[in-house]
Amino acid sequence: MQDIATRVWNHKWKIDPIVRSLIDTDFYKLLMCQSVFRNRPRTQVRFSLINRSTHIPLADLVDEGELREQLDHVRTLSLSRGESTWLRGNTFYGKRQMFRPDFMEWFEKLRLPPYHLERHGDQYELTFEGTWPEVMLWEIPALAILMELRSRAVLKDMGRFETQVLYARAMTRVWEKVERLRDLDGLRLADFGTRRRHSFLWQDWCVQALGEGLGANFAGTSNCLIAKNNDVEAIGTNAHELPMVYAALADSDAELAQAPYDVLADWQEEHDGNLRIILPDTYGTPGFLANAPDWLAGWTGIRVDSGDPATGAETAIRWWQERGEDPRDKLVIFSDGLDVAKIEELHAQFQGRVRVSFGWGTLLTNDFRGLVDGDALAPFSLVCKAVSADGRPTVKLSDNPKKAMGPEDEVARYKRVFGVGEQVGVEVVV
Amino acid sequence: MQDIATRVWNHKWKIDPIVRSLIDTDFYKLLMCQSVFRNRPRTQVRFSLINRSTHIPLADLVDEGELREQLDHVRTLSLSRGESTWLRGNTFYGKRQMFRPDFMEWFEKLRLPPYHLERHGDQYELTFEGTWPEVMLWEIPALAILMELRSRAVLKDMGRFETQVLYARAMTRVWEKVERLRDLDGLRLADFGTRRRHSFLWQDWCVQALGEGLGANFAGTSNCLIAKNNDVEAIGTNAHELPMVYAALADSDAELAQAPYDVLADWQEEHDGNLRIILPDTYGTPGFLANAPDWLAGWTGIRVDSGDPATGAETAIRWWQERGEDPRDKLVIFSDGLDVAKIEELHAQFQGRVRVSFGWGTLLTNDFRGLVDGDALAPFSLVCKAVSADGRPTVKLSDNPKKAMGPEDEVARYKRVFGVGEQVGVEVVV
Numbered sequence: 001m002q003d004i005a006t007r008v009w010n011h012k013w014k015i016d017p018i019v020r021s022l023i024d025t026d027f028y029k030l031l032m033c034q035s036v037f038r039n040r041p042r043t044q045v046r047f048s049l050i051n052r053s054t055h056i057p058l059a060d061l062v063d064e065g066e067l068r069e070q071l072d073h074v075r076t077l078s079l080s081r082g083e084s085t086w087l088r089g090n091t092f093y094g095k096r097q098m099f100r101p102d103f104m105e106w107f108e109k110l111r112l113p114p115y116h117l118e119r120h121g122d123q124y125e126l127t128f129e130g131t132w133p134e135v136m137l138w139e140i141p142a143l144a145i146l147m148e149l150r151s152r153a154v155l156k157d158m159g160r161f162e163t164q165v166l167y168a169r170a171m172t173r174v175w176e177k178v179e180r181l182r183d184l185d186g187l188r189l190a191d192f193g194t195r196r197r198h199s200f201l202w203q204d205w206c207v208q209a210l211g212e213g214l215g216a217n218f219a220g221t222s223n224c225l226i227a228k229n230n231d232v233e234a235i236g237t238n239a240h241e242l243p244m245v246y247a248a249l250a251d252s253d254a255e256l257a258q259a260p261y262d263v264l265a266d267w268q269e270e271h272d273g274n275l276r277i278i279l280p281d282t283y284g285t286p287g288f289l290a291n292a293p294d295w296l297a298g299w300t301g302i303r304v305d306s307g308d309p310a311t312g313a314e315t316a317i318r319w320w321q322e323r324g325e326d327p328r329d330k331l332v333i334f335s336d337g338l339d340v341a342k343i344e345e346l347h348a349q350f351q352g353r354v355r356v357s358f359g360w361g362t363l364l365t366n367d368f369r370g371l372v373d374g375d376a377l378a379p380f381s382l383v384c385k386a387v388s389a390d391g392r393p394t395v396k397l398s399d400n401p402k403k404a405m406g407p408e409d410e411v412a413r414y415k416r417v418f419g420v421g422e423q424v425g426v427e428v429v430v
Numbered sequence: 431m432q433d434i435a436t437r438v439w440n441h442k443w444k445i446d447p448i449v450r451s452l453i454d455t456d457f458y459k460l461l462m463c464q465s466v467f468r469n470r471p472r473t474q475v476r477f478s479l480i481n482r483s484t485h486i487p488l489a490d491l492v493d494e495g496e497l498r499e500q501l502d503h504v505r506t507l508s509l510s511r512g513e514s515t516w517l518r519g520n521t522f523y524g525k526r527q528m529f530r531p532d533f534m535e536w537f538e539k540l541r542l543p544p545y546h547l548e549r550h551g552d553q554y555e556l557t558f559e560g561t562w563p564e565v566m567l568w569e570i571p572a573l574a575i576l577m578e579l580r581s582r583a584v585l586k587d588m589g590r591f592e593t594q595v596l597y598a599r600a601m602t603r604v605w606e607k608v609e610r611l612r613d614l615d616g617l618r619l620a621d622f623g624t625r626r627r628h629s630f631l632w633q634d635w636c637v638q639a640l641g642e643g644l645g646a647n648f649a650g651t652s653n654c655l656i657a658k659n660n661d662v663e664a665i666g667t668n669a670h671e672l673p674m675v676y677a678a679l680a681d682s683d684a685e686l687a688q689a690p691y692d693v694l695a696d697w698q699e700e701h702d703g704n705l706r707i708i709l710p711d712t713y714g715t716p717g718f719l720a721n722a723p724d725w726l727a728g729w730t731g732i733r734v735d736s737g738d739p740a741t742g743a744e745t746a747i748r749w750w751q752e753r754g755e756d757p758r759d760k761l762v763i764f765s766d767g768l769d770v771a772k773i774e775e776l777h778a779q780f781q782g783r784v785r786v787s788f789g790w791g792t793l794l795t796n797d798f799r800g801l802v803d804g805d806a807l808a809p810f811s812l813v814c815k816a817v818s819a820d821g822r823p824t825v826k827l828s829d830n831p832k833k834a835m836g837p838e839d840e841v842a843r844y845k846r847v848f849g850v851g852e853q854v855g856v857e858v859v860v
Contacts, residue, residue: 003433168598
């Protein structure tokens with residue numbers, strides 16, 4: 001029997017909203033937002049969507065009107081009472097009241113600021129400009145909306161059973177990965193796949209499937225809404241946007257060289273334990289670690305997010321040893337371009353030498369490779385980055401020159417200031 | 431939003447009934463029932479369930495209490511008004527009022543007769559005794575219930591996502607078959623998988639998936655309820671039980687030799703066109719055709735249901751040619767142990783030489799081979815046959831000695847009467 005009211009209600013929606021909650025975002029965004037709200041609340045930042053997979057003609061695939069409707073819908077959202085209660089009342093990383101009352105009061109009143117959308121050829125230019133704590137919250141919904149609109153565009157003309165079988169195949173694929181991961185003793189793995197997910201419902205399915213399949217080895221999800229709905233851990237710490245904006249605001253080369261450490265000094269004031277995770281690759285991991293102050297060696301772990309991951313982890317282990325720390329007490333979080341084979345390999349190489357954790361992203365929540373004609377559902381490399389701060393361009397180098405971004409002269413200056421030499425290029429899959 | 435009434439209603443069911451309708455049965459059962467109701471209404475027949483796969487310990491797998499509940503539930507069923515309307519008003523094989531008013535009046539009042547269930551070691555003895563038109567309708571529900579209870583027993587301890595992935599894998603497998611069958615020009619294929627289906631819902635899914643995937647090449651289903659619900663053709667003609675019972679009732683060897691033709695003489699009085707399908711293998715195809723009266727050569731087609739199917743079809747083609755018929759006007763229906771590779775092979779060999787049609791059974795609606803540990807969901811060979819008529823044992827030889835059944839001395843007598851010599855054994859898969 002149909003619930004008639006539900007059916008009528010559902011048909012009153014003008015659109016099927018992709019993002020239905022302000023906490024349908026990564027946990028680290030909220031942590032960083034609170035940090036920015038406290039330390040740099042008035043910095044003017046510009047975020048910009050960048051499709052690194054230029055062979056995907058996003059503007060041909062995704063209707064501009066539909067895109068605007070979805071973005072407009074996000075601007076109508078505000079924190080619900082239950083969401084606020086969850087953020088205020090929950091224990092994150094073993095700590096209560098992770099979010100301070102002044103931040104929560106601000107967040108409860110927040111509506112996302114306007115966006116700017118223009119079509120350029122077969123791509124969209126989508127930018128967000130405003131105070132940093134506000135505009136930074138656009139990143140994840142903007143990416144999730146574009147990814148899911150692209151999925152919907154591809155699925156539009158499929159038959160009902162064809163569609164069900166497509167998801168059957170994708171489910172089977174995820175489950176085969178789960179079955180392999182089950183064999184890894186002491187695995188610790190979390191979902192980091194919000195931003196480039198196939199769709200919200202699909203990410204939700206993947207998280208629940210991992211929960212059942214991996215049991216205690218499943219650490220949680222970066223997605224706050226999915227964590228809340230399924231009562232699992234919300235996972236995440238910090239990201240490149242903090243050092244990128246701090247660096248852009250530096251008034252001299254000396255200040256620039258110091259900027260990444262300033263970020264972590266601010267972070268240390270707010271957080272301890274498992275939240276003290278270093279993301280060292282923004283301007284090259286080797287230089288960052290070589291010049292790091294000693295107090296950073298006392299932090300809990302390092303996240304390896306670009307370059308060859310095994311190399312990154314070995315660098316981290318050597319650094320801890322040089323600073324008199326026992327790597328077996330330290331945590332290495334791998335989070336770049338992971339899939340099962342890579343997870344197995346890294347697990348075999350590092351389990352027992354350090355504590356290892358995996359943040360599994362796009363190839364968890366969007367592995368539809370080869371499932372439709374022309375591979376039209378294969379994930380692609382879409383990012384949304386802080387491109388300027390108070391009018392100054394930002395720069396990211398990372399440990400992979402193919403992920404570098406920023407104006408050419410500034411990239412050259414940063415390389416000089418941070419002593420980045422020759423880097424090995426690694427193909428960016430997703 | 432849940433429909434509260436639906437939820438409460440569903441929880442009031444004491445069991446989850448497997449067979450919920452008297453027309454959740456094969457169409458040919460109803461056609462034959464009408465024929466029996468007219469020609470042999472008072473014959474006392476005994477049907478018996480036979481598990482040819484003795485390595486499957488049905489009585490260990492399936493709880494006797496649950497089995498009784500399901501069988502008891504079937505005895506509460508009667509034809510609904512809508513089902514009666516569908517049978518009375520529908521066009522079957524282009525003909526209206528296929529079912530006569532006197533038969534429909536009887537059927538509308540019918541409740542299935544009692545069953546007899548006993549456990550013997552790790553198997554059940556399940557028998558049905560009574561007048562032929564009544565007991566014959568137990569065959570399909572009895573088989574479907576045992577098959578589905580076995581499925582449920584295997585699925586009982588699986589996790590939620592594990593279960594969903596199991597079905598995802600099974601769906602993918604069906605769809606891969608559909609994708610291969612799509613390539614066969616002029617294919618004509620129907621579902622014959624009711625009796626040994628994994629479950630009712632699964633058969634229903636398979637039929638709908640075939641409908642979408644094969645389009646006009648999908649001919650329909652043998653299952654009346656699924657045909658009615660999905661508005662597709664109900665397919666089927668007649669089966670071995672008619673010659674088996676007619677033969678058992680014969681008073682002399684001469685009458686016995688004539689019995690299979692008597693069946694078809696009765697059938698011819700009632701049916702024309704595509705319903706005039708010969709099932710020649712009950713006591714050996716070669717002898718049946720050699721001794722057949724000329725009027726049988728005028729029938730529409732032959733169903734090949736045992737032995738090597740290509741040999742059976744070649745035999746049929748030669749016979750038509752000998753009798754001055756053009757095989758290109760004739761229909762060969764393959765219905766024994768089919769799967770995609772065999773369908774492809776037979777299609778390639780016979781398309782253009784005769785009209786070809788496929789009745790696809792167990793490996794359509796129950797191909798869960800290899801999908802769970804110990805292959806515990808693999809289909810197996812369960813049948814429910816008329817074993818005696820008015821106290822005399824029935825015999826079936828077929829074109830495969832491994833499918834022969836009946837008392838040894840009677841089998842020998844039938845072989846002599848029907849002139850069956852050496853036969854080639856073919857492994858019975860399902």
